[in-house]
Amino acid sequence: MATTTGLDAPERPAGGPTFQPLSTGRKVKDRLATVLVVLAFLIAVVPLVWVLVTVVGRGIGAILSADWWGRSLSGVLPESFAGGVYHAIYGTLIQALLAAVIAVPIGIAAAVYLVEYGRGRLAKTTSFMVDILAGVPSIVAALFVFAAFISILGGVQSAFMVSLALVLLMLPVVIRNTEEMLRLVPDELREASYALGIPKWKTILRIVLPTALSGTVTGVMLALARVMGETAPVLVLVGYSQSINFDPFTGNMASLPLLMFSELSNPEAAGQYRIWGAALTLILIIMILQLGASVVSRFSAISK
Amino acid sequence: MAKRLDLKDVDIYYGDFHAVQDVNLSVAPRSVTSFIGPSGCGKSTVLRTLNRMHEEIPGARVDGEVLLDGEDIYARSSDAVSVRKTIGMVFQRPNPFPTMSIRDNVVAGLKLAGVRDKKKLDEVCEASLRGANLWKEVSERLDKPGGGLSGGQQQRLCIARAIAVQPDVLLMDEPCSALDPISTLAIEDLIDDLKKDYTIVIVTHNMQQAARVSDQTAFFNLEATGKPGKLVEIDDTATIFSNPKQQATEDYISGRFG
Amino acid sequence: MTERTTEQAPPQGPRDEDPAAGSATLDTVTDPGPARGGRSRGSSSGGRGERVFRGLTSGSGLLVVVAIAAIGLFLLVQAVPSLMANNANFFTSPLFDTRDPANLNFGIRDLVVVTVLSSLFALVLAMPVALGIALFLTHYAPRRVARPFAYVIDLLAAVPSIIYGLWGIAVLAPALLPVATWLQGNLGWFFLFAPGNLPVLTGTIFTGGVVLAVMILPIITAVTREVFAQTPRFHIEAAQALGATRWEVIRMAVLPYGRSGYIAGSMLGLGRALGETIAVLIVIRAATTPSNFSLFDGGYTFASLIASAASEFSQPLPTGAYIAAGLVLFVLTFVVNAIARVIAGGKVNG
Numbered sequence: 080m081a082t083t084t085g086l087d088a089p090e091r092p093a094g095g096p097t098f099q100p101l102s103t104g105r106k107v108k109d110r111l112a113t114v115l116v117v118l119a120f121l122i123a124v125v126p127l128v129w130v131l132v133t134v135v136g137r138g139i140g141a142i143l144s145a146d147w148w149g150r151s152l153s154g155v156l157p158e159s160f161a162g163g164v165y166h167a168i169y170g171t172l173i174q175a176l177l178a179a180v181i182a183v184p185i186g187i188a189a190a191v192y193l194v195e196y197g198r199g200r201l202a203k204t205t206s207f208m209v210d211i212l213a214g215v216p217s218i219v220a221a222l223f224v225f226a227a228f229i230s231i232l233g234g235v236q237s238a239f240m241v242s243l244a245l246v247l248l249m250l251p252v253v254i255r256n257t258e259e260m261l262r263l264v265p266d267e268l269r270e271a272s273y274a275l276g277i278p279k280w281k282t283i284l285r286i287v288l289p290t291a292l293s294g295t296v297t298g299v300m301l302a303l304a305r306v307m308g309e310t311a312p313v314l315v316l317v318g319y320s321q322s323i324n325f326d327p328f329t330g331n332m333a334s335l336p337l338l339m340f341s342e343l344s345n346p347e348a349a350g351q352y353r354i355w356g357a358a359l360t361l362i363l364i365i366m367i368l369q370l371g372a373s374v375v376s377r378f379s380a381i382s383k
Numbered sequence: 384m385a386k387r388l389d390l391k392d393v394d395i396y397y398g399d400f401h402a403v404q405d406v407n408l409s410v411a412p413r414s415v416t417s418f419i420g421p422s423g424c425g426k427s428t429v430l431r432t433l434n435r436m437h438e439e440i441p442g443a444r445v446d447g448e449v450l451l452d453g454e455d456i457y458a459r460s461s462d463a464v465s466v467r468k469t470i471g472m473v474f475q476r477p478n479p480f481p482t483m484s485i486r487d488n489v490v491a492g493l494k495l496a497g498v499r500d501k502k503k504l505d506e507v508c509e510a511s512l513r514g515a516n517l518w519k520e521v522s523e524r525l526d527k528p529g530g531g532l533s534g535g536q537q538q539r540l541c542i543a544r545a546i547a548v549q550p551d552v553l554l555m556d557e558p559c560s561a562l563d564p565i566s567t568l569a570i571e572d573l574i575d576d577l578k579k580d581y582t583i584v585i586v587t588h589n590m591q592q593a594a595r596v597s598d599q600t601a602f603f604n605l606e607a608t609g610k611p612g613k614l615v616e617i618d619d620t621a622t623i624f625s626n627p628k629q630q631a632t633e634d635y636i637s638g639r640f641g
Numbered sequence: 642m643t644e645r646t647t648e649q650a651p652p653q654g655p656r657d658e659d660p661a662a663g664s665a666t667l668d669t670v671t672d673p674g675p676a677r678g679g680r681s682r683g684s685s686s687g688g689r690g691e692r693v694f695r696g697l698t699s700g701s702g703l704l705v706v707v708a709i710a711a712i713g714l715f716l717l718v719q720a721v722p723s724l725m726a727n728n729a730n731f732f733t734s735p736l737f738d739t740r741d742p743a744n745l746n747f748g749i750r751d752l753v754v755v756t757v758l759s760s761l762f763a764l765v766l767a768m769p770v771a772l773g774i775a776l777f778l779t780h781y782a783p784r785r786v787a788r789p790f791a792y793v794i795d796l797l798a799a800v801p802s803i804i805y806g807l808w809g810i811a812v813l814a815p816a817l818l819p820v821a822t823w824l825q826g827n828l829g830w831f832f833l834f835a836p837g838n839l840p841v842l843t844g845t846i847f848t849g850g851v852v853l854a855v856m857i858l859p860i861i862t863a864v865t866r867e868v869f870a871q872t873p874r875f876h877i878e879a880a881q882a883l884g885a886t887r888w889e890v891i892r893m894a895v896l897p898y899g900r901s902g903y904i905a906g907s908m909l910g911l912g913r914a915l916g917e918t919i920a921v922l923i924v925i926r927a928a929t930t931p932s933n934f935s936l937f938d939g940g941y942t943f944a945s946l947i948a949s950a951a952s953e954f955s956q957p958l959p960t961g962a963y964i965a966a967g968l969v970l971f972v973l974t975f976v977v978n979a980i981a982r983v984i985a986g987g988k989v990n991g
Contacts, residue, residue, distance in 0.1 A: 112888035119773020126855045130808045188701035205702040208709045214978035216916020218944045222967040223712045226719040267478040275492035276468025280694035289482040308801025310919035315951040
């Protein structure tokens with residue numbers, strides 16, 4: 080009894096192979112896992128390709144038409160394959176840009192606070208709330224703007240209200256990206272600056288932020304790309320217009336998502352034509368922004 | 384320009400940890416003092432308290448006095464920013480600002496302090512680069528980024544940047560530890576030149592370097608891990624290396640340490 | 642001298658020593674308090690510029706906190722009058738009738754059912770696929786192609802949700818019809834696949850769930866991939882040195898390390914699905930009868946109901962009913978995202 084301690088070497092047939100081959104079961108499992116993992120990736124590629132092919136196939140005719148980029152739908156009949164969407168492109172761009180004008184300075188400042196100054200409970204709470212804000216559905220952000228600025232403060236529906244909702248959606252993206260870049264700036268640069276007798280705030284403004292610039296710009300472009308496709312805020316906060324409106328503070332204004340949604344109720348074939356054309360236009364704008372973001376991110380001053 | 388430094392009863396803490404105990408020493412103007420000792424003995428920590436850089440480490444705290452020509456740098460009337468303008472620092476790893484050209488790196492301190500006069504900036508830039516023995520190598524490419532220089536050149540650029548704000552004292556935290564022997568030699572020559580105008584304190588791991596560049600050497604040690612570091616002995620470099628008073632110093636210098 | 646005790650000093654600037662010490666010695670003062678988050682800490686008292694800058698940045702941080710509080714508060718304030726005027730039970734009524742402001746009858750029972758059913762179905766579909774993709778990108782794909790492949794997955798997140806909605810109803814729904822028909826024909830005895838309250842099998846919660854699964858795939862993948870990539874090298878090597886196959890290495894080292902990140906990522910995906918508006922509005926058809934808890938039901942989620950009524954927000958009481966629904970959605974996503982963050986700990990930035 081005393082000898083069976085469990086430490087005895089497992090019995091091996093004398094003269095067996097030096098390297099024991101893997102048992103068939105283990106081999107099969109490993110192969111199976113590999114197959115499943117590759118399959119998972121392919122499964123994800125299918126809808127992406129499918130969506131892109133659909134959008135390009137159904138939208139290419141529209142965006143190649145002569146009037147698409149330079150006309151609005153003003154006075155165009157529902158069944159007519161004419162007119163263009165420049166009024167909606169303008170709306171999409173101006174709403175996103177207005178939002179960026181507000182969200183970018185606040186977002187960068189908040190990131191500076193979290194990385195350079197934040198301490199204690201307020202910083203922890205702020206960081207937590209940034210995550211919560213990132214998860215707030217766009218329809219809730221839109222409802223909030225509606226409740227606060229229209230119902231209670233007596234504002235009217237306008238493109239600017241949409242921008243206010245987009246600010247809430249952009250902020251967490253800008254903050255998280257900037258934060259990440261600021262944390263990559265080596266402490267040695269901050270120290271070098273302090274050692275020259277430069278106060279902390281000037282160090283941040285003139286040394287740290289410029290060093291993190293490219294990453295910050297990338298983050299802003301990605302945030303823009305994200306909010307341009309948002310539909311819920313435009314449904315709640317601005318009316319649709321068939322014609323161009325340059326003033327974001329009054330009146331109805333089209334945007335690409337709003338145009339697509341409005342044309343859904345157009346039973347004519349031209350409605351589908353406009354919807355898929357606008358979808359392709361929107362995807363093109365977003366792709367350009369994403370491409371721009373990845374180009375900018377190559378010009379990083381931080382070499383690791 | 385150059386001023387004297389006196390440390391009186393300096394104790395340094397990181398939170399509850401007593402890092403360095405009871406340091407008393409004086410540094411004469413226009414001299415080079417080197418701090419030597421094993422890793423973790425607190426010599427870099429002491430150096431950082433000389434221009435309040437330790438305040439960038441959370442929880443770091445200093446008791447005692449650090450006097451610059453008799454004036455306490457921790458006095459209520461002085462703040463860390465102005466102290467650092469007077470007492471410059473060069474770091475272990477060269478750290479030029481990556482977004483700035485060579486010229487902008489050199490005059491960064493002045494520019495950020497509000498000097499706008501282009502002529503003055505150019506003058507200071509040239510004078511500082513000459514002072515750092517770098518002018519000849521970079522005068523043709525002042526608008527190129529500072530990150531494109533070799534490690535040794537970058538370190539001399541950082542020295543030029545430090546002297547451009549015309550400090551009274553220059554602190555160097557192992558300035559050659561990331562450099563090759565030839566660049567090290569260039570920096571050592573430079574320290575010898577700078578001595579004419581500045582009070583210099585240098586931390587080094589290299590005892591030959593301490594012997595070569597310094598007039599005075601301070602040996603720091605710690606009795607055991609977890610105990611505070613202490614200043615064991617400070618004296619003329621020649622005395623320390625030939626005839627130290629303390630056994631610990633002799634053991635360390637002759638390599639019989641530990 | 643060394644035993645001298647120092648009191649907690651004010652956070653900035655030097656302070657006189659206890660007069661009893663009798664000397665002019667001064668203490669410096671970076672508050673030796675507990676370890677703090679954040680990077681380098683200047684005591685750098687600084688002048689007005691420093692104070693202004695510090696105030697501006699802290700204010701911006703505070704603004705985020707205020708924004709969240711304001712969302713909850715304003716929605717609540719606008720919802721309460723309508724809730725008071727509601728004649729139906731808010732939590733148990735399947736009706737959502739706000740046509741007559743003098744006789745409001747609205748409840749969220751069906752909204753909860755449709756929202757939760759579609760989101761959980763999407764999660765069930767997306768989780769295994771996302772796990773596979775994350776493993777593929779971190780431990781199977783050759784390093785050279787891993788980055789472009791990861792970019793492809795990120796592109797899925799770049800497609801606007803309205804486009805997913807259009808694709809879902811126009812292209813995907815007809816393609817899924819045979820699958821749906823088969824499921825109902827053969828598994829119809831199970832409540833999830835029982836006949837629903839729609840006359841057709843397209844534009845159901847089933848269709849919507851598949852679309853949602855595609856939409857939340859990139860976010861689950863991104864978080865999971867990030868955590869898997871952080872698996873300590875020595876864990877992996879320890880397993881390899883025991884003669885483990887690649888799959889065994891993953892089971893022994895990668896999965897245990899990354900499990901919390903995977904769950905957190907899935908929770909973030911769930912949060913996205915719960916709040917998704919326009920794709921669901923376009924894909925899932927409205928139903929006239931209450932939900933049967935079947936995947937082949939139609940109906941509205943919280944988000945799609947609000948969006949569908951958005952053009953009629955004019956009278957305060959009916960609008961308040963939708964805002965009440967929005968408030969519930971806000972609380973729901975808040976809880977889900979908070980859980981995700983707690984599970985993830987410090988490992989990921991969602």
